[in-house]
Amino acid sequence: MQDKDEKINQWLEGNLPEEELLKLVPEEEVIAYKQILNEVDQWIPDNDFKPLDIEEIIGSKKTITKKISWKNNHRNLFAIAASVLILLTAALWIYNSQKFTTFETPIGQNKEILLPDGQSKMILASGSTVSWNKDDWSGSKRVLSLQGKGFFSVERGGKFIVNSKKGNVEVLGTQFEVSDITNEFRVSCYEGKVMAITNNDQQLILNAGEEGRFIKDKWSEKSSTTNKTAPWLSTQSTFSNVPLLEVLNTLEKVYDLNILSEGIEVNRKFSGVIPNDNQEVAFSLVFDVFDINYKLDNQKLYLSK
């Protein structure tokens, strides 16, 4: 009996071949054992086991270890002070860098970003950067910095401020677009009300459906926009019997162009669908129809007969 148990143990530990075991234990019994073992071997208490949080433990007691070494070794006082200082600096640096969040989009790709208030969203246009400091998102205000272009959908709450190179835009809750590319600073308001202040303190208040352009140190006349959202957000623009001028305005916004035309009849009507993500196709669709020559140079589009 004792011997049998021992053999079973050796077999369990993988130190005894099954044939040897079968000399002592009836086959039926071995089969029953194997059935049990095969089943149990497939088990696990919890497939979604997440490791225990070790940082919580380690963080609970840093200071105590410090105290002990302090008492034991006065000579090392300076070294300890220095290392504590380095540790603190590193911690502060890590802490600070954790507070800053930055998103960048590559050329040709938009990115939807949920802002730290958990409700407001933005869509960062291609080739743009947005960043914020978590501390600037406490209750009463929400601040972020934008380089390039972005569309914002802001939920009501504290003051929402977009800082950009040429100026700031302030809102409460609304949908709007800020574009600070090349020499133009443009703000389009699609919902609610926004206030734009440029770096030289020129203010402009925009209501829904209005947009303002800041060119050469001053705001030009407000223009109206019929778009419900920034045109570059949709993949195509649809026109139905609209003046060429409007089509050109849309192209300017979608592809961030400055269109300079010479001798073009801009009141001719255009109908059609043009892509918002393929500049060449869009140009050829519009300009070939009207037999207009075009030349692109550094985001400036020259049109001629």
Place this chain on the structure above:
Amino acid sequence: MSKELTVCEERIFRELHAEVNLKLCNFLYYKFGDLEKSRDFAQEAFLRLWDNCQKVLLTKAKSYLYTVASRLFLDDLAHQKVKLKFQYRSNNKEANYESNPEFLYRQKEFKERLENALSTLNENQRTIFLMSRIDKMKNKEIAATLEISIKTVEKHVANSLKLLKNNLDELKNTKI
């Protein structure tokens, strides 16, 4: 002054934590059958080890964790009957091969009967048997962790297997 290694060294503590945390949680589950509390008490045991790292030798650290966690559980629990349930490992290939409904049904039934049989084993038999099978711990390792002799471990593993078989046989006979 010779400097003995202790778990106060953060690197050593982290290594120990990485090695043991899943096994400790599983151990507590085998013993007491409560997933959530197993996590809580395992965490608490690690916390106490870290607090008392000066007093615990590195070689004893593992058994310290297991002992402390068990005691915490015992203090908390007005000993209720344990009812264990297990999941299949998600990387388990065999289970996916077979989709025959009858086979699946019989497998499910067998699993339930085995779970019940396990729950009737005494605490030590069950715990040691499962540490050996599920966590693939060697008898020697189990003995060191629980501070018992290898002979005891071997006895528990073999006995558990025999008891499980008898228990299943009995069920089969009463059923027919």
